[in-house]
Amino acid sequence: MRKLDNFQEKNDILLYLGPGNNLTQTFLSTYNNLSSVRLLVYNPKLGGKEKYRFAIEDENGNLIRKETVTELNLGWEMVFRYDFEPISESKNKLFSLTLSYDEKNNEFEKLTTMLNKSKLNLIKIDNEQAKTLEGADKNFTGIAYSLSDNYIKGDASLNGHKIDGDLVFQTYYS
Numbered sequence: 001m002r003k004l005d006n007f008q009e010k011n012d013i014l015l016y017l018g019p020g021n022n023l024t025q026t027f028l029s030t031y032n033n034l035s036s037v038r039l040l041v042y043n044p045k046l047g048g049k050e051k052y053r054f055a056i057e058d059e060n061g062n063l064i065r066k067e068t069v070t071e072l073n074l075g076w077e078m079v080f081r082y083d084f085e086p087i088s089e090s091k092n093k094l095f096s097l098t099l100s101y102d103e104k105n106n107e108f109e110k111l112t113t114m115l116n117k118s119k120l121n122l123i124k125i126d127n128e129q130a131k132t133l134e135g136a137d138k139n140f141t142g143i144a145y146s147l148s149d150n151y152i153k154g155d156a157s158l159n160g161h162k163i164d165g166d167l168v169f170q171t172y173y174s
Contacts, residue, residue, distance in 0.1 A: 001174065002035055002036050002172040002173065005029060005031050005170075009170075010168070011040065011146050012147045014042055014119070016116055016137060017099055017101045018109070018111070019101055019104055020112065020113060021100075021158065022099065022159055023100075023157075024157045024160075025166060025167040025169055026094055027095055027171055028093070029090040030091065031173040032088060032090050033088060034056075034086065034172075035087070035173055036081060037082045038080065038172070039080050039082070039099075040078075040168045041142065043071050043074035043075060043076055046071070046075070047072055049071065050070065052101055052141060053068050053100045053101075054066070054067045057095065057096045064095070074141060079170075097169070112136070113159070114132075115140075116158055117158075120163055120165075122163075143167060147165045148166075150165075150166055
């Protein structure tokens with residue numbers, strides 16, 4: 001049986017997984033046997049074949065768990081359950097969850113990066129760029145995100161750079 005540990009539910013925007021874009025959220029496990037992370041995802045390409053990687057690392061950057069998921073396994077608006085073998089000595093340890101799209105595509109990398117940075121208000125886009133971004137969100141899986149720092153025990157980052165706010169996530173232990 002899994003029991004709730006952390007719960008960050010507020011969201012304002014979606015950030016997108018695409019080429020060259022990794023989203024990371026650090027979190028503190030307050031119980032032993034960390035065994036699940038759940039995320040609110042939006043997949044516009046139901047039945048698609050694109051692959052996304054979900055990885056859990058410890059505070060030293062050591063890979064603990066990893067899973068590859070295709071769009072076929074993600075619904076339009078759903079809580080995605082990333083269940084894994086319990087991590088026995090997880091109490092009071094900091095972990096990071098990294099979500100990535102590992103395929104290479106330079107054109108889409110620039111597009112996804114611009115889309116995410118504009119959503120985070122890190123860049124201002126002009127009319128020409130707005131036209132370029134129009135409909136881009138239909139090509140990538142979105143992850144619910146809060147622009148407010150609601151989860152003070154961890155941080156979010158985009159492509160290795162800390163950003164304000166947090167992913168919408170829940171952690172569970174067994």
